[in-house]
Amino acid sequence: MTSVSSPAALACRECGARYPVEPLTICEECFGPLEPAYDLEAIDGIEFRKRVEAGPASLWRYEALLPGGPDVPRVDLGAGFTPLRRADNLADRLGFTAPLWIKDDSVNPSNSFKDRVVSVATTMARAFGFEAMSCASTGNLANATAAAAAKARMPAYVFVPEDLERAKILSTEAYGAKVVAVKGNYDDVNRLCSEVAEALPWAFVNVNMRPYYAEGSKSLGFEVAEQLGWRLPDHVVVPIASGALLTKVHRAFRELVGIGAIAERPYRVSGAQAEGCSPVAQAFASNASEVRPVKPNTIARSLAIGNPADGWYAIQTARGTNGAIDACTEAEVIEGIRLLAETEGVFTETAGGVTVAVLQRLRESGVIHADEETVALITGNGFKTIDALEGVLEPTYRVAPSLDEFLAVLEG
Numbered sequence: 001m002t003s004v005s006s007p008a009a010l011a012c013r014e015c016g017a018r019y020p021v022e023p024l025t026i027c028e029e030c031f032g033p034l035e036p037a038y039d040l041e042a043i044d045g046i047e048f049r050k051r052v053e054a055g056p057a058s059l060w061r062y063e064a065l066l067p068g069g070p071d072v073p074r075v076d077l078g079a080g081f082t083p084l085r086r087a088d089n090l091a092d093r094l095g096f097t098a099p100l101w102i103k104d105d106s107v108n109p110s111n112s113f114k115d116r117v118v119s120v121a122t123t124m125a126r127a128f129g130f131e132a133m134s135c136a137s138t139g140n141l142a143n144a145t146a147a148a149a150a151k152a153r154m155p156a157y158v159f160v161p162e163d164l165e166r167a168k169i170l171s172t173e174a175y176g177a178k179v180v181a182v183k184g185n186y187d188d189v190n191r192l193c194s195e196v197a198e199a200l201p202w203a204f205v206n207v208n209m210r211p212y213y214a215e216g217s218k219s220l221g222f223e224v225a226e227q228l229g230w231r232l233p234d235h236v237v238v239p240i241a242s243g244a245l246l247t248k249v250h251r252a253f254r255e256l257v258g259i260g261a262i263a264e265r266p267y268r269v270s271g272a273q274a275e276g277c278s279p280v281a282q283a284f285a286s287n288a289s290e291v292r293p294v295k296p297n298t299i300a301r302s303l304a305i306g307n308p309a310d311g312w313y314a315i316q317t318a319r320g321t322n323g324a325i326d327a328c329t330e331a332e333v334i335e336g337i338r339l340l341a342e343t344e345g346v347f348t349e350t351a352g353g354v355t356v357a358v359l360q361r362l363r364e365s366g367v368i369h370a371d372e373e374t375v376a377l378i379t380g381n382g383f384k385t386i387d388a389l390e391g392v393l394e395p396t397y398r399v400a401p402s403l404d405e406f407l408a409v410l411e412g
Helices: 045-053 059-065 087-096 114-128 141-151 165-173 186-200 210-215 218-227 245-256 279-285 311-320 330-344 349-366 382-389 402-410
Strands: 009-012 034-038 084-086 100-104 131-135 154-162 179-184 202-204 235-239 268-274 323-327 376-377
Touching: 034 202, 034 210, 045 059, 045 218, 045 245, 059 114, 059 202, 084 218, 084 402, 087 100, 087 330, 087 349, 100 186, 100 218, 114 131, 114 141, 114 202, 114 210, 114 382, 131 141, 131 186, 141 165, 154 165, 165 179, 165 382, 186 210, 210 245, 218 245, 235 245, 235 349, 245 268, 245 311, 268 279, 268 311, 279 311, 279 323, 311 323, 323 330, 323 349, 330 349, 349 376, 349 382
Parallel strands: 100 376, 131 154, 131 202, 154 179, 235 268, 235 376, 268 323
Antiparallel strands: 009 034, 084 100
């Protein structure tokens, strides 16, 4: 594989050792994870803001703080720059006196925030010369990888647990991807993909391309700050699967402060999981020094990662910002979906139900204060997980085609 010109190097998250911009993931010195590092001192915050505001209405408006550089052709379906919706109705229900915002990533090209991370990963994979795109997925990433590969004119092979929601499998196949259904859970799928990545010249977006893939999540943090008028909120609530999204939103805020694009101020970052797969929340609650893997058993399948790669870093971020990590029941996931839909007209998938349910739990317990301006990240569209509502919601009335019968039922 070839090296790519980029404003970023790779640096170890643990020891700081630096590496060229290549498809590398692990530090040779300490075996810590690698991630892109930027020369923040060379970026002027005011100029950065001007370029962002004049840039495309996608995540690539933040090009100076993303991998790739101006000379690397982008794979861009228009992901990012999604609405930041003021949720006054939901705020009233939850007892907020400060503004509550919903960052609505359900409207991305394949209807989840994964379009962001895959745009960056596919851009870099094509530049590195990989022959095909691939991923281990619980659903949303499968859709996003298949869509981006189609745009990049690259074949795609997507590995998923065999019990994945049917809608996500069918939509992935519609993009032309080859779907590999694996007999096992996500962690089984991920292990297989690590082996395939060693054997074939394929770019697995969340395996051998992980350092670049994860960087796309920063664009959510950049957008929140920009859409609030280049300032930080008091609190952000983020769903946790691998934990990377939570850590990258925090990193985005730190980088904006570091280049002088926004003012420094305290903020808190909290995480949300479902009880059926809550290793990070469990470790946070018990003040453990490590995240112990669990076997997922939750309807929130897009968050069903029992051995989260960035779980410990998510805990460090929450603790370091005085945030929290909590888990909701399976019933609360459904209630979260319904609460957001009936108050704000936003229909989210089960992962968003987790976010809203934990937002409610943290507000009712006083962890989130009423006067904290809070942003909740909604990462996927409800039509992807419509089967979660089967048997829960039914027609309100059943009538014959008769006005008299309808009026009688309505009055009764």
